[in-house]
Amino acid sequence: xxxxxxxxxxxxxxxxxxxxxxxxxxxxxxxxxxxxxxxxxxxxxxxxxxxxxxxxxxxxxxxxxxxxxxxxxxxxxxxxxxxxxxxxxxxxxxxxxxxxxxxxxxxxxxxxxxxxxxxxxxxxxxxxxxxxxxxxxxx
Numbered sequence: 001x002x003x004x005x006x007x008x009x010x011x012x013x014x015x016x017x018x019x020x021x022x023x024x025x026x027x028x029x030x031x032x033x034x035x036x037x038x039x040x041x042x043x044x045x046x047x048x049x050x051x052x053x054x055x056x057x058x059x060x061x062x063x064x065x066x067x068x069x070x071x072x073x074x075x076x077x078x079x080x081x082x083x084x085x086x087x088x089x090x091x092x093x094x095x096x097x098x099x100x101x102x103x104x105x106x107x108x109x110x111x112x113x114x115x116x117x118x119x120x121x122x123x124x125x126x127x128x129x130x131x132x133x134x135x136x137x138x139x
Contacts, residue, residue, distance in 0.1 A: 001127055008135060013043075015096040016108050024062040026093060031066035033089030034080050045073035 017025030035046035049069030111118040
C-alpha cells in the first residue's frame, strides 16, 4: 500500500500480545520495542525474526532467541539485552495494549483505516477498496 499510495497513507504498528494464547507474546513485544529503540528497520528485523522462528521459541528462551535475531540482524546486542533484562520497553507495550482495548480490539491482526476496523487477515484488494473509498470521500 505504501508503494502504491505514497504519502497518502501511513502504516502504524501497535503491539497487542495475546498472552492467553502465546505465553511469550509479551516478551516478544518487549523485544521488538527494544529493537525499535535502535531504529525502525531494527524493529522489523526483530519482528520478522521472531515471527519466522516462532515454532522454536518458548517463554524460557525468547530472550536468547531475540538476542540471536538481533545479532544476525546487526543490532547492538548489548543494548538489546540491557533493554530486555530491564523490560525497558514494557510501558510502551502496555500503552499499545490499553489503546487497543479502548478501541475494542480483541484479536490479531486488527487494522484501522480512518477509524474503520478490519479484523483478521485481509487481502490486498480489501485494503485497496477501503483506502480508495476513504480517499474518494476526502476528494
